[in-house]
Amino acid sequence: MTTTEKTAGSNMTAIAEYSETAAALAGLRKKHEGVVFDVTVPKEMRAAKEARAELRTLRTGLEKKRVEIKAPALERCRLIDAEAKRITAELVSLEEPIDVQIKAEEARAEMARLEKLEAERLRVEAIQKKIQVIRDVPASLVGKPSVIIAGQLANLKATVLDEDELGADYLTATDALAAAVARVQDLLAGQKEAEAEQAKIKAEREELERVRAENERLQREADERAAADRAEADRLAQVERDRIAAEEAAARAAEQAEQERLAAIERGKAMEAAAAERDRLAVERREQEAEMQAERERQAAEQRKLDEQAAQLKRERQAAAAKAEADRLANLGLREAAQAIVDHCIKTAIPEGFAQLVDDLRTALANDENSTVKAVTVNRTKKAARA
Numbered sequence: 001m002t003t004t005e006k007t008a009g010s011n012m013t014a015i016a017e018y019s020e021t022a023a024a025l026a027g028l029r030k031k032h033e034g035v036v037f038d039v040t041v042p043k044e045m046r047a048a049k050e051a052r053a054e055l056r057t058l059r060t061g062l063e064k065k066r067v068e069i070k071a072p073a074l075e076r077c078r079l080i081d082a083e084a085k086r087i088t089a090e091l092v093s094l095e096e097p098i099d100v101q102i103k104a105e106e107a108r109a110e111m112a113r114l115e116k117l118e119a120e121r122l123r124v125e126a127i128q129k130k131i132q133v134i135r136d137v138p139a140s141l142v143g144k145p146s147v148i149i150a151g152q153l154a155n156l157k158a159t160v161l162d163e164d165e166l167g168a169d170y171l172t173a174t175d176a177l178a179a180a181v182a183r184v185q186d187l188l189a190g191q192k193e194a195e196a197e198q199a200k201i202k203a204e205r206e207e208l209e210r211v212r213a214e215n216e217r218l219q220r221e222a223d224e225r226a227a228a229d230r231a232e233a234d235r236l237a238q239v240e241r242d243r244i245a246a247e248e249a250a251a252r253a254a255e256q257a258e259q260e261r262l263a264a265i266e267r268g269k270a271m272e273a274a275a276a277e278r279d280r281l282a283v284e285r286r287e288q289e290a291e292m293q294a295e296r297e298r299q300a301a302e303q304r305k306l307d308e309q310a311a312q313l314k315r316e317r318q319a320a321a322a323k324a325e326a327d328r329l330a331n332l333g334l335r336e337a338a339q340a341i342v343d344h345c346i347k348t349a350i351p352e353g354f355a356q357l358v359d360d361l362r363t364a365l366a367n368d369e370n371s372t373v374k375a376v377t378v379n380r381t382k383k384a385a386r387a
Helices: 016-032 042-140 146-157 163-268 271-331 334-347 352-386
Strands: none
Touching: 016 042, 042 146, 042 163, 146 163, 163 271, 163 334
């Protein structure tokens, strides 16, 4: 196949039917290329339209020629495509039944493979879940009562692992079961110790509450006795004051009556007799005043005695309260006091900075209890050895 090289502006063409138009290009280029028409002038406008019409005629003629010479080639291409489509349809009709059989078998084999993989995955997953259930038993028993832990421990010890079922995971399951049994045994021992310690603390707290309640009862009884004594002293003092007031009122009335009598006598007797009577009355009044003064002094002494009795009762009450507190303090050991502080801090809100101090005190109490138990055990062992 020969290829003709063309350059810009060339009038050569590989399409013979286009040769006439291509050959006219040189003259058209020379005639029209770069020409500028003054279309504002009618003559120039006509020349421009004639030039356009000439070029348009050549262009449309070229397009008609292109369609004319291309039509047989297009028909040939259509026939080529149609025949290829028909033959392809025949081949596909023969190929598709075979392809369907192959793909059906491949799909079945793939489905069987996936089902087998899924069954294996489910088997392994079930085994792993069973092993994980065993591993989770200790964590689920943290903080549970010892009776529940003991029941779960018995269940674990009664568990029988099927080697055929577990396959390659049998050793893993066996190790998990042994570890769970050991861990639950440790939890059971620790929980029993904790429950024993809690029972002991509860008993000590109840005893402390009993002692405190008894001290409060004794204090209330002492306060009630003191109040009763004060009330009785006040009553007796008031009775005595009422009696004195009544006697003073009677004395004033008698004096008033006597004065009135003396006035009558003075009016009926001589001045000397009245003077003598007044002297006598003055003596009697002085004697009465002396008697009243002695009575007042006696009452004051009685009142002082009552005050001293009240003060004595108060001192006795304070002594009883001090003795009750001393008895309480004497029966209260360092460990009980520290335990009471820890219990109080647990029940009430405390500042954040004291939380660690309370925890340290609680740990020290536990260490002290352990040390005491160990010391008692050692002493008993030594005594037994000496015996």
